[in-house]
Amino acid sequence: MCFMRLIQVLSAGLLLLLAASVVANEAAPMAKDPVLEARVMAISDELRCLVCQNQTIADSDAELAVDLRNQVREMIVAGKNEDEIIDYMVVRYGDFIRYRPPVQPTTYVLWFGPFILFAVGLGVLILNIRSRRRNTSETDEEQLSTDERERVQTLLKQTSGDENK
Amino acid sequence: MFKYVIPLILFLVLAGFLYAGLSLKPREVPSPFIGKSAPEFNLPQLMQPEKSISRDELLGKVYLLNVWASWCVTCKYEHPLLMELQRSGLIDVYGLNYKDKREDARLVLRSTGNPYVANAYDEDGRVGIDYGVTGTPETFLIDKNGTVVHKIIGSLTPDDLRNCILPLVEQLRKADSNNQVSREAVEACVS
Numbered sequence A: 001m002c003f004m005r006l007i008q009v010l011s012a013g014l015l016l017l018l019a020a021s022v023v024a025n026e027a028a029p030m031a032k033d034p035v036l037e038a039r040v041m042a043i044s045d046e047l048r049c050l051v052c053q054n055q056t057i058a059d060s061d062a063e064l065a066v067d068l069r070n071q072v073r074e075m076i077v078a079g080k081n082e083d084e085i086i087d088y089m090v091v092r093y094g095d096f097i098r099y100r101p102p103v104q105p106t107t108y109v110l111w112f113g114p115f116i117l118f119a120v121g122l123g124v125l126i127l128n129i130r131s132r133r134r135n136t137s138e139t140d141e142e143q144l145s146t147d148e149r150e151r152v153q154t155l156l157k158q159t160s161g162d163e164n165k
Numbered sequence B: 001m002f003k004y005v006i007p008l009i010l011f012l013v014l015a016g017f018l019y020a021g022l023s024l025k026p027r028e029v030p031s032p033f034i035g036k037s038a039p040e041f042n043l044p045q046l047m048q049p050e051k052s053i054s055r056d057e058l059l060g061k062v063y064l065l066n067v068w069a070s071w072c073v074t075c076k077y078e079h080p081l082l083m084e085l086q087r088s089g090l091i092d093v094y095g096l097n098y099k100d101k102r103e104d105a106r107l108v109l110r111s112t113g114n115p116y117v118a119n120a121y122d123e124d125g126r127v128g129i130d131y132g133v134t135g136t137p138e139t140f141l142i143d144k145n146g147t148v149v150h151k152i153i154g155s156l157t158p159d160d161l162r163n164c165i166l167p168l169v170e171q172l173r174k175a176d177s178n179n180q181v182s183r184e185a186v187e188a189c190v191s
Helices: A002-027 A034-044 A063-077 A082-093 A105-143 A146-164 B002-022 B073-088 B102-112 B126-130 B158-174 B183-187
Strands: B042-044 B052-054 B063-068 B092-098 B119-122 B138-142 B148-153
Touching: A034 A063, A034 A082, A063 A082, A063 B126, B063 B073, B073 B092, B073 B102, B073 B158, B092 B126, B102 B119, B119 B126, B138 B158, B148 B158, B158 B183
Parallel strands: B042 B119, B063 B092, B092 B119
Antiparallel strands: B042 B052, B063 B138, B138 B148
């Protein structure tokens, strides 16, 4: 009995060790310094993963993203600043690697297009509302003659009289 | 009348954008190296580790640099075409063996044939990063001055070779300071 118990405890311990080593393996590429890691992630957040293009290399687990994160980490350790690191990536992968596209003639439509569309939409809306308002006020004046007004008054009086009863 | 025309126009515009979107290839990120010097490298060779190979050794010739790996399925698909290219002798193909195990890569070349004049062995993918490689295979066309003329992402096709690469190669070989590559040859590669 006692022997069985020992085996159970030992195997449980072994499993725990195994689990720990698996975790350690996954965490291996991470730097031990949390401040450094935070900087790596901050810069990685500005870089697009070119394999899964709607993710940053901070979010992505693609092999290329892991490699590029390691590259970023090494460059920080080597004393490079954020601009230098992003330039390094742009030289190799082009502007597309920047998750926040630079403002330049080729991206004017991208940056300012939505505002222009919004302004146009707003303009159309205002014109529409104005013309509608003008139409309704004009029709009011055209359609109600003094006779009609009197009829409205008497009708309104009748209904209010009815309610009072 | 306007009430019906405006939605129709909006629909047509939207349909036009969607239609154009069908033929866009977001994977094919334009290489920032086109027209620029190919990045330098100096790596051990795949088949003969004691020998090295560098970009500068290849200056003076027009060649293709094919980025590949034994774990890359599309490379296997592309392989027969590279073999054919080698047999034709039309252009030298150099390999950049990217993030591979030396033994695996050698096995592939031994069992299916070696289309490369030589292979640079880029074990950790550093040179791959320098070349802006996002996936294998990728093929760079490099001229006599070491300038990247064209880059093809994904498998080469017979069409790429016939319409773009080979005509360009012919002109690049003749090209010198007073003999420029014609615009048509370059434009044939854009489509």
